[in-house]
Each structure stands twice: as C-alpha cells, then as structure tokens.
Amino acid sequence: MATTKPIQGVVKKVVRNPQVVKKTVKKVVNKIPKPYPIPPDHGKYIYIYNNLLNNRVLYSLSRTLDNKDSLRQLTFVGKKSVPAALRKDVWAPMATVTFKESLMGTNTFRMLREFRRMHETSYSKELLQKPKKERIRILMNQKANSVADLAESIRIEMDRIKKVADPPPLGKGQKARKDPPIKLPIPQDGDVVVKWSNIYDAQYAKAWPRVVIHGHLQRDGRHTAPAEGNKKMKKEVRMVREIREAKKEIADEIMASRAKSAKETTSITL
Numbered sequence: 001m002a003t004t005k006p007i008q009g010v011v012k013k014v015v016r017n018p019q020v021v022k023k024t025v026k027k028v029v030n031k032i033p034k035p036y037p038i039p040p041d042h043g044k045y046i047y048i049y050n051n052l053l054n055n056r057v058l059y060s061l062s063r064t065l066d067n068k069d070s071l072r073q074l075t076f077v078g079k080k081s082v083p084a085a086l087r088k089d090v091w092a093p094m095a096t097v098t099f100k101e102s103l104m105g106t107n108t109f110r111m112l113r114e115f116r117r118m119h120e121t122s123y124s125k126e127l128l129q130k131p132k133k134e135r136i137r138i139l140m141n142q143k144a145n146s147v148a149d150l151a152e153s154i155r156i157e158m159d160r161i162k163k164v165a166d167p168p169p170l171g172k173g174q175k176a177r178k179d180p181p182i183k184l185p186i187p188q189d190g191d192v193v194v195k196w197s198n199i200y201d202a203q204y205a206k207a208w209p210r211v212v213i214h215g216h217l218q219r220d221g222r223h224t225a226p227a228e229g230n231k232k233m234k235k236e237v238r239m240v241r242e243i244r245e246a247k248k249e250i251a252d253e254i255m256a257s258r259a260k261s262a263k264e265t266t267s268i269t270l
Contacts, residue, residue: 043105116145
C-alpha cells in the first residue's frame with residue numbers, strides 16, 4: 001500500500017530531525033538482547049540434581065538450579081508433572097562431573113539432556129498398557145537412566161575427540177571441511193572426575209570409560225552442590241594417577257622378571 005503525501009511529508013521531517021533519529025536508534029539498540037556473560041570455567045563442571053520425591057533428574061552448569069532453565073528440562077508426562085515453579089527443597093545434588101576441557105563438558109551436557117528427553121518421549125508400547133499413575137511414575141524415575149547416560153555420553157565424546165585428533169584420509173572426490181572441528185587433547189586417566197552423594201549410584205552404568213575416576217561428594221548444604229575446582233580435588237586426581245603409575249611399574253617389573261627367569265630356564269635346559 002502506497003503512503004499518502006501528508007504522511008510522506010511527516011516521515012521526511014522526522015528523518016531530517018537528528019534528535020528523533022538518535023532517540024529511535026537508542027531505543028532499537030536497547031531492545032537488542034545483551035550477550036550472557038560466560039564465566040571462564042563454563043562447561044568444566046556439570047551438576048546433577050535428583051528429586052527426592054519422584055527421582056527426576058536435572059542437569060545444570062552452575063551450582064544452583066535456575067528456575068527458568070530447570071522447568072524447560074522437565075517434560076510434560078501427565079497432570080501436575082511440570083510445576084509452576086521449582087521447589088528447591090525437594091532437589092538434592094546427586095553428583096558433580098569435572099572435565100579438564102570445557103568443550104568436552106558442554107558436549108556431554110548437551111547429550112545428557114537429549115538422552116533424557118528421548119527416555120521420556122520414546123518408550124515401548126507395553127508402557128502404554130499400564131495404569132496412568134504408574135506410567136507417570138515410571139517416566140519420572142530417570143535416576144538409573146541418567147547414570148547410564150553419563151557413562152555413554154563420556155564414551156561417545158572420547159571417541160569423537162580421538163576421531164578428530166586422528167581423522168581418516170579423505171576419499172576420492174572428498175574435500176576438506178571449511179570449518180574443521182576443534183581439536184582437543186586425548187583424555188588421560190583422571191581427566192574426568194565424578195563425585196557421588198551415594199557412591200553406589202555408579203553401579204547403574206554397565207561400564208565406565210578408563211578416564212573416569214569416582215569419588216565421594218562432600219556437601220556443604222543439603223540442597224546446593226559444593227564448589228568444585230579446589231586444590232583438594234586436584235590432589236585426589238594426582239594421587240589416583242600416582243597409584244596407577246606405581247601399579248603399572250610393579251606389573252612391568254614382574255613381567256620383566258618372569259621373562260628373565262623363563263629365558264634362564266630355557267638356556268639351562270638347552
């Protein structure tokens with residue numbers, strides 16, 4: 001629709017006025033959302049919270065649960081399954097995961113949320129035949145699944161890092177990517193630390209990658225996870241590495257002595 005001549009004249013006057021233009025630009029700039037300040041250790045720590053009433057699980061990159069972000073994670077599985085606000089008195093820290101590289105932590109965090117959404121929305125037909133209340137209770141209970149998902153997510157991320165570090169040769173007709181993935185150092189023993197409120201929860205996973213070491217979660221409060229990244233945790237990781245290296249040296253010495261004794265016996269027999 002074409003504008004009339006009087007309106008065109010008003011628009012020209014407004015545009016020619018520098019103060020009006022300055023105010024308009026200022027309003028537009030203020031409406032642009034400001035970038036969220038990312039802390040330097042963003043992604044190095046994953047905090048896992050468990051609901052004390054129904055065993056639901058929430059993942060967080062910060063020590064405290066954010067109400068808006070936490071409610072987005074909760075899938076609607078029945079009446080009153082998603083509360084209007086988060087009750088922090090029924091959520092307790094279940095585990096904390098510490099990574100050496102932030103990118104590995106953020107990728108694992110994304111996979112954990114995707115796996116949990118898959119468990120809550122993709123299930124067998126036998127579950128639909130059960131009563132409604134029992135079905136809702138089963139879908140909410142994601143504690144065992146979250147532990148198994150954590151072990152699998154770390155394993156998948158390790159395989160991805162190894163594949164990026166040592167990519168296969170390009171085939172005939174293939175071209176290199178314009179934006180290659182970020183290369184990370186291959187994780188070593190102790191690069192991933194998982195601390196549990198109940199250490200027996202780790203048994204829900206069939207197997208854990210070798211880079212993962214487990215510990216006990218020392219909580220300061222009942223409903224808030226403790227701050228990670230302290231010197232005590234670094235000492236524990238260093239101690240575990242020293243123990244593994246000592247065991248390896250002892251095993252190498254035993255194998256060398258056995259090989260030497262076997263060689264001496266064969267020489268005597270001859």
